[in-house]
Amino acid sequence: MYPAVLALFPLLLTVLAHKEAITAEEKEIQRSLRNAAYHCAPAVGDFTAARKRAFAQKALGQAGMPGLPGYDELFAQEMLAGIDGPTPDGDFLSCAPVQDTHIENNTCVLTPEVTEGPYYHIRGHPIRQNIAEYQDGLLLLLDIGVIDVETCQPVPNVLVDIWLANATGHYAGHPEPAPHLVDEQPQVGGARSGLLSKFPRTNDHETFLRGAWATDRNGVAQFTSIFPGYYTGRATHIHTKVFPEWTTHPENNTFTAGRLAHVGQFFFEDDINLAVDKMHPYTENPIRHTRGRTRNWRDSLNIFEDSHRNGYNPVFKTHLLGGVVAQGVVAYITMGVNMSASYENWWQG
Structure with a gap:
């Protein structure tokens, strides 16, 4: 069943990425997609574990003496050397059927398509x-793996594009609300509960x-990054966005x-957020002292919930770089992407 389902991924995801399964046929397709995703779970788990081990050896130090290496050293290829090699049981990331495997939520991360939001810059990323x-x-160090759900293999040389708000909740280029919306209050009720209108882009250089x-x-x-x-x-x-094809501008x-x-x-557990x-x-x-933070389970537009459809999980697995949170955090996640x-590379609202 799995090879047939995986072969149909391009068509099925186009049809169902933004659609709720209603008919018996659609529900069966959703179940097949979920089974196909879980088919890669052992590969994702091994992939993530190997990256954690490599990072720990480099960044967390020896004999209880954690220390952060230099930037160039931290991202050296040698840090991940060997994780894609064969094992005595066969290929390291072979797609073995899931049998009696405990699938932890943070190891099978195969997220559906969700809105990009209004703050992406098509040009200038x-x-x-760093x-x-x-x-x-x-300090936040991000370790983001990409596997192809059609093959369960890691995907080299695809562009992972990310953007996030700063510590006070602002995106680069969008510092203030529109003048006529300075006193706007958040939406009350409905899918957009808690949201304000998009802040316009007024600083092109940020x-x-x-x-x-x-x-x-x-x-x-x-x-x-920073948290x-x-x-x-x-x-x-x-x-995040993932681009298999792009053109660079060296100038x-x-x-x-x-x-x-x-x-x-991607999201974080509420415990570390707090x-x-x-x-x-x-x-x-x-x-902070007025509306406060929105917890994961109250995320507007149901984005957090939608990101968990069909057993997927978009939540980072985090580890402290030192003995306390203030010393920094490393966050791991693996995206299962239909390559x-x-x-369309534009915001659809």
């Missing part, structure tokens, strides 16, 4: 790993917390997008 610029906040990087030979893209802040109506999140180190294979959002809330500069969030898919 830099190609870089996206923090001069933004203050908790690029903080935006960037893209190609996956390496192991299918991994790594970024240095994102929150704004009214939305749970804490990071946006300003940006790119023009080609085919878009995936649009999604811990970060107590740290400066997150305490300076202008809505044959093609979506």
Whole structure:
């Protein structure tokens, strides 16, 4: 059943990515898609575990003496050396059927397509790993793996594009509401409950917390960032797109997008969100003492819930870089992407 279902992924995802299964036939397709996704679960689990081991050896130090290596060293290819090699049982990422396998929520991360939101910049996203610029906040190291759900194999040389809000809940280029909406109050009730209108782009030169990087030979893209802040109506999140095709512009180190294979959002467990809330500069969030943060389960537009459809899970698995949260966090996630898919690269509301 699995090979047949996987072969049909491009067609099925085009039909069902934004549609609720209603008929018996649609529900059966959804069940088949879920089974096909779980088919890759052992591969995803091994893939993530190997990356964690490699990172721990490099970043967490030896004999209880954690220390963060230099930037170039942290992202050296040698850090992941060997994770794509064969094992005594066969290919490292072979797609074995799921049998008596405990599938942890954080190891089978195959997210559906969800809205990109109104703050993506089609032009000007830099190609870089360090996206923090001069933004203050908790050090966040992101380790994002990409596998192809049609093969269960990691995908090298695809561009992972991410963007997120700063510690006080603002996106680069969008510092203030429109003048006529300065006193706007959040939507009450309905799917848009808690949301404000989009802040216009008034600073074209700002690029903080935006960037893209190609996956390496192991299918991994790594970024240095700060932990994102929150704004009214939305749970804490990071946006992402995956481009199998793109054109670089060396003169300003940006790119023009080609085919878009995936649009999604990543989240964090509420426990770490609440811990970060107590740290400066997150305490300076202008809505901290009024509307406060939106918890995951109250995320507007049902984005957090939609991202969990069919057993998928878009929540980072996080580990402390040192003994306390303030020393920084490393966050792992693996995206299962239909590399044959093609979506429009513009916000559809």
